[in-house]
Amino acid sequence: MALFWAAFWCYLAATLGAAVYTGTRSSGVRFVVFVVTLAGFAVNTAALVARSFASGHPPVTNLFEYLSFFAWAIVLGFLFLWRRKGLELLTVFAPTVAFAMMVMASLFPSEASRQLIPALQSYWLWIHVSLAVLAEAAFAVAFVASLMCLMGDKRGHRKLPDRKLLDMVAYRSIGIGFPLFTVGALFAGAVWAQKAWGTPWSWDPKETSSLIVWLIYAIYLHVRRTRAGSIALTSGLSVLGFLMTVFTILGSRFLGGLHSYG
Amino acid sequence: MTLWFLLAAVVLAAAFLKGFRKWLSSMSGAVWILVALAAMSLLGVMIGQNLPPEAYTERYGDALGGIVYRVGLGDIFTSWYFLGLAAVLAVSLLACSAGRLWKLARVGGHGRLSRAGSLLLHVALVVILAGGVVTAVFGFRYPAPIYLWEGQEMVVTEGGFTVRVDAAGTEYSSEGVVSEYYSDVTVIENGEEVRSQRIEVNHPLVHNGVGLYQHEMLPSATSVREVLFGIVMVTEEGDSPVTSVAVPFHEEYTLPGTDVSLEVLEFLADFTYDIQTRTASLASLRHRNPAVKVRVSEAGEFVADRWVFADTQAHRDDSNLPCRVFLFDYLPDFDKGITRFELSRQPGTPLLFIGFAAMSLGLMLTFWTRGTRKGDPLDES
Numbered sequence: 001m002a003l004f005w006a007a008f009w010c011y012l013a014a015t016l017g018a019a020v021y022t023g024t025r026s027s028g029v030r031f032v033v034f035v036v037t038l039a040g041f042a043v044n045t046a047a048l049v050a051r052s053f054a055s056g057h058p059p060v061t062n063l064f065e066y067l068s069f070f071a072w073a074i075v076l077g078f079l080f081l082w083r084r085k086g087l088e089l090l091t092v093f094a095p096t097v098a099f100a101m102m103v104m105a106s107l108f109p110s111e112a113s114r115q116l117i118p119a120l121q122s123y124w125l126w127i128h129v130s131l132a133v134l135a136e137a138a139f140a141v142a143f144v145a146s147l148m149c150l151m152g153d154k155r156g157h158r159k160l161p162d163r164k165l166l167d168m169v170a171y172r173s174i175g176i177g178f179p180l181f182t183v184g185a186l187f188a189g190a191v192w193a194q195k196a197w198g199t200p201w202s203w204d205p206k207e208t209s210s211l212i213v214w215l216i217y218a219i220y221l222h223v224r225r226t227r228a229g230s231i232a233l234t235s236g237l238s239v240l241g242f243l244m245t246v247f248t249i250l251g252s253r254f255l256g257g258l259h260s261y262g
Numbered sequence: 263m264t265l266w267f268l269l270a271a272v273v274l275a276a277a278f279l280k281g282f283r284k285w286l287s288s289m290s291g292a293v294w295i296l297v298a299l300a301a302m303s304l305l306g307v308m309i310g311q312n313l314p315p316e317a318y319t320e321r322y323g324d325a326l327g328g329i330v331y332r333v334g335l336g337d338i339f340t341s342w343y344f345l346g347l348a349a350v351l352a353v354s355l356l357a358c359s360a361g362r363l364w365k366l367a368r369v370g371g372h373g374r375l376s377r378a379g380s381l382l383l384h385v386a387l388v389v390i391l392a393g394g395v396v397t398a399v400f401g402f403r404y405p406a407p408i409y410l411w412e413g414q415e416m417v418v419t420e421g422g423f424t425v426r427v428d429a430a431g432t433e434y435s436s437e438g439v440v441s442e443y444y445s446d447v448t449v450i451e452n453g454e455e456v457r458s459q460r461i462e463v464n465h466p467l468v469h470n471g472v473g474l475y476q477h478e479m480l481p482s483a484t485s486v487r488e489v490l491f492g493i494v495m496v497t498e499e500g501d502s503p504v505t506s507v508a509v510p511f512h513e514e515y516t517l518p519g520t521d522v523s524l525e526v527l528e529f530l531a532d533f534t535y536d537i538q539t540r541t542a543s544l545a546s547l548r549h550r551n552p553a554v555k556v557r558v559s560e561a562g563e564f565v566a567d568r569w570v571f572a573d574t575q576a577h578r579d580d581s582n583l584p585c586r587v588f589l590f591d592y593l594p595d596f597d598k599g600i601t602r603f604e605l606s607r608q609p610g611t612p613l614l615f616i617g618f619a620a621m622s623l624g625l626m627l628t629f630w631t632r633g634t635r636k637g638d639p640l641d642e643s
Contacts, residue, residue, distance in 0.1 A: 118463035179625035198475035
């Protein structure tokens, strides 16, 4: 848990640094944010690896582990964009999103048991959940880009990155996340559900919520293709898609169903 | 006059169908179908599915709860309007795919792979829907879980065989945590034992296309490992303070410092009593109203047999007994567990998986290859 908290504080410090950068636009501050984020990412990685060794299974078996892994994947997604010109303000908010996930993770029980419950004892756990996390991390990158799109006005807000560039980042991220989500969350999930429950699809709340996420991004892609939709509309859909993603992650906690593991 | 009216109706219907067909194959048509599907799915998640009618009236009030139940929102995913919308989606996908195929054949060169991927994923979606239809028409799934215990048999009519549970139990890790639920079963066909297999979670038995899937394991409904009683000794000087004792099932236990002994004769996880036949039995296999039948003896002499319930004193007015007995708790017996199975045949599943695989490949080709999807920024207009 010490490593988790170390990553937590690193992301918090980097989030505060991001706030300072937003006001000052100092490249020195951005560098510090980068270093602290990287430190947080390294510690987050170590925390996940240590937990995997300690428990003997991938760190994706409860909400605490899932959200910690999600925070890690979000930072990874943003790190790919860190050196991209024009996206300085976007990437600096990587630790902020990761920190939000770490806060949520800290609200759930963190006990690690070496023994998985019978339902989770399958290699499909790793395939299904890790691909879903990576897809959702790509959606998170699109979410921040789209949120900035919505915040800027039509002519382009002076202090925000170029809207067209942000729109492109959102589109590319969804272009990575959507196939991953289809393969990991839906396809691998259906194969595993058939083996475990005798049916590939049960209209369980988490399954249905995942389908809604998929439908929202499918709508996004169609609207974007028609060019009838404005950036505001597609950005709105991208934001909605990510909010639904978070609902899907946390929803089984209060909606129950076959996916309510902890 | 009637003829003119009919002719006008046919022309109008044809015009409507032509417009509808155009709308179905259009991008905006697809968007609206997806929006409607997402909205209905969200409604399904928020409302809660397959609950009893009382649950909806309790949650939404008499009027709204009644409407929710009557219009089928409580089982929205099998409602005619949801299935109808899925059918409209299938038609739209086919129309769209035909257009894409035509474009792919006509337009060559740059982005062919991406276009092919896009076509593949749209066709794959139809295959997935077809898989769902095949399962809905030719498959089945038992609406309620099946509970069996050691020695019991069940006829699986749909598969033409009988399944017998030879053993059912729970395995624990060294930490004492449940590590596996298992059921050793034998399949009997035409009076002959044809195969024996251990079924575990994630490791089903599939025979003649029918799958038997291990779910949870309930503790025995008729036996326990140990019962924790609260005891108050009744003496001439008055009642003693409450002490707790753990009494193993079917073993005589002498209360410390006394010549009074207790023996747990029976256990019922959900006690019910038939007044006419004067017999106690199980109302269900769930531990809803646990009760134990305890024999009280004193100095080796039988005193009485009494049913003791959780939170209630067994024999409030029974002054003959040397002690009062309360049921505090008990250790459930998982060794003689009740295994819970799901039984289903899903003949559309292979089609569904082929569809999913094709859709995944289609998406990768569409988004991860160099092609037409350059991701151009949108126009501001």
